[in-house]
Amino acid sequence: STYYIVTSKNIFGCYTIDSILINVFDLPVVTAGPDLSICIGDSVTLNASGGNYYHWTPASSLNNFSIPNPVAKPSSNTTYIVTITDNNGCSNSDDVVVNVFEYPIISLTNDTGMCKGQSIILTAAGGDQYLWSNGMTTPSITVNDTASIIYAVTVSKNNCSASDFVIVSVYDIPIANAG
Numbered sequence: 001s002t003y004y005i006v007t008s009k010n011i012f013g014c015y016t017i018d019s020i021l022i023n024v025f026d027l028p029v030v031t032a033g034p035d036l037s038i039c040i041g042d043s044v045t046l047n048a049s050g051g052n053y054y055h056w057t058p059a060s061s062l063n064n065f066s067i068p069n070p071v072a073k074p075s076s077n078t079t080y081i082v083t084i085t086d087n088n089g090c091s092n093s094d095d096v097v098v099n100v101f102e103y104p105i106i107s108l109t110n111d112t113g114m115c116k117g118q119s120i121i122l123t124a125a126g127g128d129q130y131l132w133s134n135g136m137t138t139p140s141i142t143v144n145d146t147a148s149i150i151y152a153v154t155v156s157k158n159n160c161s162a163s164d165f166v167i168v169s170v171y172d173i174p175i176a177n178a179g
């Protein structure tokens with residue numbers, strides 16, 4: 001902040017003095033938070049801090065563009081910019097990116113059958129993490145059940161998950177009688 005004095009003098013030697021104080025304020029320190037990721041159709045709460053008055057853009061996918069923590073529900077990757085103004089009228093901005101990911105599309109072994117005592121391989125694809133109903137976490141599992149069963153699998157990619165199931169029918173071995 002600086003105090004300025006001005007002196008004005010006319011041709012007759014008369015003068016006057018005036019002064020002004022110019023205050024210089026620091027810009028507010030704005031934080032829009034870390035970048036976020038959601039699955040398509042989900043929402044996320046944004047969190048900004050650093051001032052008294054908030055203005056988010058784009059506002060179309062927000063529940064309220066003038067609060068520090070609006071709920072965002074974008075349908076595609078979106079960069080939100082928050083401009084914060086403090087009580088001195090000083091403004092500053094920051095941004096946060098919300099990445100929107102699709103749910104994985106699961107490719108799964110069709111419903112199948114096997115005879116008791118045999119084993120088959122069930123395979124899922126479409127993600128980078130797998131969780132089968134039997135606790136296995138690999139894309140393919142080998143099963144050898146003695147009764148028909150349903151195996152469910154949850155496939156995850158970019159923290160978005162989808163589930164599907166496959167029915168494994170188990171058949172009795174025919175009894176052969178050669179006489």
